[in-house]
Amino acid sequence: MTPTTAPxxxxxxxxxxxxxxxxxxxxxxxxxxxxxxxxxxxxTIASSxxxxxxxxxxxxxxxxxQRAMSTPALDGTGLGWTVIAVAAALLAxxxxxxxxxxxATITSLPFSIAMLGSLLVATMVGTLxxxxxxxxxxxxxxxxxxxxxxxxxxxxxxxxxxxxxxxxALMALSLSLLCVRNKVWRTAMWGHxxxxxxxxxxxIGGLIGGIGGAKGFIDLHxxxxxxxMVRTDGAAERVLPLGFSVTLxxxxxxxxxxxxxxxxxxxxxSGEWQVKRAFQLGETDDWTAVGGGELVRVVAAWPDxxxxxxxxxxxxGTGRPGLELTLGADSRPSVxxxxxxxxxxxxxxxxxxxxxxxxxxxxxxxxxxxxxDGARHVVRLADGSELDVEPGGTYPLPQGARLHVMDALPDFxxxxxxxxxxxASDEPRNPALEVAILRDxxxxxxxxxxxxxxxxxSQHGQAADALPLVYVRENALxxxxxxxxxxxxxxxxxxxxxxRVVDTRPLAEAFDGLPVRDARLLPSAVEVTVPGxxxxxxxxxxxxxxxxxxxxxxQRVSISADHTRPEGVVELADGNSVLVLDKRGDDVKxxxxxxxxxxxxxxxxxxxxxxxxxxxxxxFMFYQSNYRPEDPTYSGFLVMRDxxxxxxxxxxxxxxxxxxxxxxxxxxxxxxxYS
Amino acid sequence: xxxxxxxxxxxxxxxxxxxxxxxxxxxxxxxxxxVGWRRAALVLLVLAFALNTTLLVARWVDAGRPPFKTLxxxxxxxxxxxxxxxxxxxxxxxxLVLVPFAAGISAFGIGYALYRPDVDTxxxxxxxxxxxxxxxxxTYFMSYAALFVSFALAILALAKRSRxxxxxxxxxxxxxxxxxxxxxxxxxxxxxxxxxxxxGWDPKENWAxxxxxxxxxxxxxxxxxxxxxxxxxxxxxxxxxxxxxTYLGMNMLPTAEQSMHVYQ
Numbered sequence: 001m002t003p004t005t006a007p008x009x010x011x012x013x014x015x016x017x018x019x020x021x022x023x024x025x026x027x028x029x030x031x032x033x034x035x036x037x038x039x040x041x042x043x044t045i046a047s048s049x050x051x052x053x054x055x056x057x058x059x060x061x062x063x064x065x066q067r068a069m070s071t072p073a074l075d076g077t078g079l080g081w082t083v084i085a086v087a088a089a090l091l092a093x094x095x096x097x098x099x100x101x102x103x104a105t106i107t108s109l110p111f112s113i114a115m116l117g118s119l120l121v122a123t124m125v126g127t128l129x130x131x132x133x134x135x136x137x138x139x140x141x142x143x144x145x146x147x148x149x150x151x152x153x154x155x156x157x158x159x160x161x162x163x164x165x166x167x168x169a170l171m172a173l174s175l176s177l178l179c180v181r182n183k184v185w186r187t188a189m190w191g192h193x194x195x196x197x198x199x200x201x202x203x204i205g206g207l208i209g210g211i212g213g214a215k216g217f218i219d220l221h222x223x224x225x226x227x228x229m230v231r232t233d234g235a236a237e238r239v240l241p242l243g244f245s246v247t248l249x250x251x252x253x254x255x256x257x258x259x260x261x262x263x264x265x266x267x268x269x270s271g272e273w274q275v276k277r278a279f280q281l282g283e284t285d286d287w288t289a290v291g292g293g294e295l296v297r298v299v300a301a302w303p304d305x306x307x308x309x310x311x312x313x314x315x316x317g318t319g320r321p322g323l324e325l326t327l328g329a330d331s332r333p334s335v336x337x338x339x340x341x342x343x344x345x346x347x348x349x350x351x352x353x354x355x356x357x358x359x360x361x362x363x364x365x366x367x368x369x370x371x372x373d374g375a376r377h378v379v380r381l382a383d384g385s386e387l388d389v390e391p392g393g394t395y396p397l398p399q400g401a402r403l404h405v406m407d408a409l410p411d412f413x414x415x416x417x418x419x420x421x422x423x424a425s426d427e428p429r430n431p432a433l434e435v436a437i438l439r440d441x442x443x444x445x446x447x448x449x450x451x452x453x454x455x456x457x458s459q460h461g462q463a464a465d466a467l468p469l470v471y472v473r474e475n476a477l478x479x480x481x482x483x484x485x486x487x488x489x490x491x492x493x494x495x496x497x498x499x500r501v502v503d504t505r506p507l508a509e510a511f512d513g514l515p516v517r518d519a520r521l522l523p524s525a526v527e528v529t530v531p532g533x534x535x536x537x538x539x540x541x542x543x544x545x546x547x548x549x550x551x552x553x554x555q556r557v558s559i560s561a562d563h564t565r566p567e568g569v570v571e572l573a574d575g576n577s578v579l580v581l582d583k584r585g586d587d588v589k590x591x592x593x594x595x596x597x598x599x600x601x602x603x604x605x606x607x608x609x610x611x612x613x614x615x616x617x618x619x620f621m622f623y624q625s626n627y628r629p630e631d632p633t634y635s636g637f638l639v640m641r642d643x644x645x646x647x648x649x650x651x652x653x654x655x656x657x658x659x660x661x662x663x664x665x666x667x668x669x670x671x672x673x674y675s
Numbered sequence: 676x677x678x679x680x681x682x683x684x685x686x687x688x689x690x691x692x693x694x695x696x697x698x699x700x701x702x703x704x705x706x707x708x709x710v711g712w713r714r715a716a717l718v719l720l721v722l723a724f725a726l727n728t729t730l731l732v733a734r735w736v737d738a739g740r741p742p743f744k745t746l747x748x749x750x751x752x753x754x755x756x757x758x759x760x761x762x763x764x765x766x767x768x769x770x771l772v773l774v775p776f777a778a779g780i781s782a783f784g785i786g787y788a789l790y791r792p793d794v795d796t797x798x799x800x801x802x803x804x805x806x807x808x809x810x811x812x813x814t815y816f817m818s819y820a821a822l823f824v825s826f827a828l829a830i831l832a833l834a835k836r837s838r839x840x841x842x843x844x845x846x847x848x849x850x851x852x853x854x855x856x857x858x859x860x861x862x863x864x865x866x867x868x869x870x871x872x873x874x875g876w877d878p879k880e881n882w883a884x885x886x887x888x889x890x891x892x893x894x895x896x897x898x899x900x901x902x903x904x905x906x907x908x909x910x911x912x913x914x915x916x917x918x919x920x921t922y923l924g925m926n927m928l929p930t931a932e933q934s935m936h937v938y939q
Binding site for chain 2 (some may be wrong): 216261
């Protein structure tokens with residue numbers, strides 16, 4: 001734009017070493033008339049920057065002008081078009097008159113520097129100003145006038161603005177003309193041709209993709225078929241037919257399965273608990289130092305924890321008769337113990353209830369007894385005294401304390417998902433009583449009492465001075481409409497309907513026609529409660545640990561994945577660390593969709609689509625890109641059509657090859673030529 | 676049970692100590708006649724590099740995936756790349772003067788890594804399970820290492836007014852720029868297969884572009900009359916700031932939360 005009369009630069013090797021000299025660009029060591037012909041314009045960085053700035057200004061103003069021209073006042077008068085035509089003609093005239101200067105400028109080194117610098121600044125600004133954000137965010141961050149500036153300069157979607165695209169186009173023009181001017185077909189200039197031309201090729205590929213491409217989405221559930229996609233690229237035609245159909249045959253989310261860890265938490269600098277270390281539950285049961293001199297080892301791990309009742313043959317014969325049988329698909333036997341008042345029998349698959357009594361006399365007493373009214377709840381205190389309690393009631397305790405009974409569950413289970421306790425059934429398998437101990441001037445102390453684990457509280461970190469309370473549940477043994485009663489003394493099972501014996505069979509035949517296996521009587525048995533796992537699925541793991549400080553005594557604790565339970569957190573001896581059993585967060589290993597391609601009703605192709613492994617078919621690429629944890633058969637696909645892609649990838653290769661040529665091949669060619 | 680993350684940390688600490696030792700040994704070695712100290716510094720750097728190599732291999736085997744996922748892991752990988760570039764230049768051009776720079780940045784990186792350690796082996800999300808993961812990251816980190824070396828040499832060139840340092844700085848910068856371009860292009864190809872776009876105007880991508888443009892600017896500026904010498908060295912020093920920002924500064928950007936690339 002601004003012709004200067006600066007003398008042609010004197011050639012000077014940039015550096016003393018041949019290596020650096022060889023790196024020097026064509027602008028200096030090629031016989032370029034530009035440097036010796038005083039008639040030719042010599043642009044400077046300043047003049048080039050001015051040119052880029054002028055173009056930028058025009059491009060920023062252009063959309064505003066266009067909008068102004070299309071206001072209702074001017075619309076239809078033809079004035080808008082006249083102004084545009086005149087402006088275009090003027091611009092064309094200026095370009096024509098100044099074509100030599102313009103050509104010399106935009107193919108010059110200073111212009112390339114101005115161009116690179118402008119794009120650098122623009123890109124930086126594009127990361128500093130919020131892009132495509134909500135209007136409220138702009139107002140909050142930049143204020144009203146700031147937001148006006150941001151919008152006026154199109155900085156809120158900078159990379160898709162008219163001016164940014166215009167500058168990129170100007171760069172493409174400059175690079176193309178540069179290739180012509182530098183005669184890149186000469187051997188020594190191959191690298192320049194490839195590197196600069198490569199960038200042009202990439203931009204052309206991007207342009208082709210922008211014009212002929214399409215971007216959209218397909219949502220499928222397993223078994224569903226789509227033959228078109230919904231475009232998300234703002235095209236007027238929202239639905240684009242594919243020309244074929246894709247069917248989601250199967251969708252799988254694969255998780256990393258080693259996700260359970262013991263995490264060591266310690267208070268961080270600002271006092272909040274932070275994960276300091278993580279321990280994998282491995283095969284090894286070696287002592288592991290967890291810090292603070294503390295050693296920990298895993299004794300047992302149950303992936304799907306449950307407390308199981310089992311019968312053992314009484315060693316000294318002082319036990320009671322017991323019955324074991326395996327129901328349905330269970331892998332473990334269910335058990336009954338005669339005379340255990342807490343035993344309300346077993347539900348059999350035909351709806352009947354199975355009980356065990358010692359003798360036929362006892363059976364007669366049962367039949368004669370009046371209908372009972374459920375269970376009796378008893379809380380036994382440390383001094384041996386007993387309280388008869390009901391949920392909702394409040395009872396006096398020693399030392400002025402009071403006991404409030406909140407809930408009684410016959411079959412306590414803890415639901416990890418909802419983080420709440422509930423009863424798994426009406427059977428008194430794991431009776432539990434939720435109580436609050438009220439003391440004046442203190443917060444209520446809430447705890448669960450488990451009938452089958454009377455020493456649960458003392459095992460799980462309750463303070464030594466806490467009131468020891470024992471829960472006893474006595475179930476009223478009353479007969480229902482359909483009962484089976486096994487009598488230990490004669491080994492026979494009576495079937496009762498409405499209190500009358502309708503059938504009597506030996507144990508081995510008592511359950512014919514029912515899915516009951518391996519029934520056996522133990523004349524003298526004791527019941528034990530053992531921890532076990534319901535399945536191998538890591539649903540509600542409990543890990544049993546031993547820990548000790550140095551050579552100190554070994555303490556055994558169990559730690560549960562449920563952190564709201566007392567055993568959910570293990571405090572270590574240093575008073576500053578806790579161990580927590582937890583699952584790692586981001587544990588999806590892969591999303592896999594099996595897609596079938598159908599043309600005219602015929603399946604022609606099938607592919608597994610994963611992240612990083614799109615399906616390419618018929619000019620479209622299908623990307624695994626969405627899933628919904630709550631909707632496991634759903635899979636979402638991004639669909640792209642990009643006819644410019646081969647061009648872009650070619651440009652990538654050309655550009656890198658060109659740069660390598662300039663950097664490492666050309667110096668050798670020149671060195672040979674000069675020698 | 677066994678430690679899922681920290682087992683490696685004492686060794687990382689040892690590696691940091693070796694690098695710190697190399698830096699300390701250089702201090703008396705800076706005197707012209709103290710060849711012994713300089714050699715000691717080099718030996719310590721070689722030992723640190725050997726330990727670094729072992730740690731990377733061990734971590735790779737242990738995690739069952741390339742150890743380039745987290746900031747902590749890259750803070751162990753980056754010193755390795757710097758060490759490699761430095762040792763190659765020491766072997767090729769006797770550029771022993773790079774030893775304190777390499778040791779310094781390595782010690783700094785490892786210190787930062789241990790200040791913010793991984794407590795667990797982070798699993799690889801589906802997007803990173805790609806054949807492009809290793810070439811893309813390795814190319815980029817080799818580039819960043821070469822560009823650090825060019826930065827160090829540019830400072831030396833400015834401080835000592837040495838033409839030969841300028842030459843070496845330029846060589847390292849050009850190597851770094853070539854690798855930067857290759858890494859950028861690989862990222863584009865990977866992005867196309869992972870996300871559907873070879874360029875998404877993501878803040879991290881944009882800063883990678885800013886870095887690339889900055890070095891492109893250097894490569895062109897130094898061809899201008901009067902820019903080949905000290906002025907282009909100043910440009911090199913400035914351009915490395917873009918590298919540092921692209922690597923570590925993303926969290927400062929208001930647009931960072933829109934990025935898919937930011938190290939957690």
